[in-house]
Amino acid sequence: ETGVTQSPTHLIKTRGQQVTLRCSSQSGHNTVSWYQQALGQGPQFIFQYYREEENGRGNFPPRFSGLQFPNYSSELNVNALELDDSALYLCASSLGGTTPDTQYFGPGTRLTVL
């Protein structure tokens, strides 16, 4: 196992609601990246946090926001949920935000928006 944990494992919400997903990184890792994986697609980069600062962002609207805590755990918040937000949300931890390093994934949170 990677040592990366995520909660909850599954979530059902309705359009317009807000959701918070949580991730604990592997011990010793200071970087957390979040990805969205729609059915049949590869994961798409949402953003990355390095030492509590946002270190880069993909092509996602501002209603996707995040946070990283001093213990390097992280949250992903999504406001005003849309049906297309239904996906598997993956967090990945790695060492350092500025080196091309391997990333280790948590089991994901499966979000369904009705």
Next chain:
Amino acid sequence: RKEVEQDPGPFNVPEGATVAFNCTYSNSASQSFFWYRQDCRKEPKLLMSVYSSGNEDGRFTAQLNRASQYISLLIRDSKLSDSATYLCVVNRLPINKFYFGSGTKLNVKP
């Protein structure tokens, strides 16, 4: 144009067969290359990193061709347990951001 392109498959092969996947990437500044394996409804798991010199891990061999910007994965003596989706991944600085292909599905049949 997508950053990383893969043939989605599925590749249906008998046990014991040898199967090869390729993927291409569009940005020549890409620095690190990986193959991840993803089982149905599970998270991606690192299969192997890919180096220009080529690398082997048991039945798996990965190769990188920087000039042509493609990455390959060869699986020899396929097992039923190899059935999964194989994701080709590249990353590059200034941040350690992964670009994933859509994955190639492999079904190994008895």
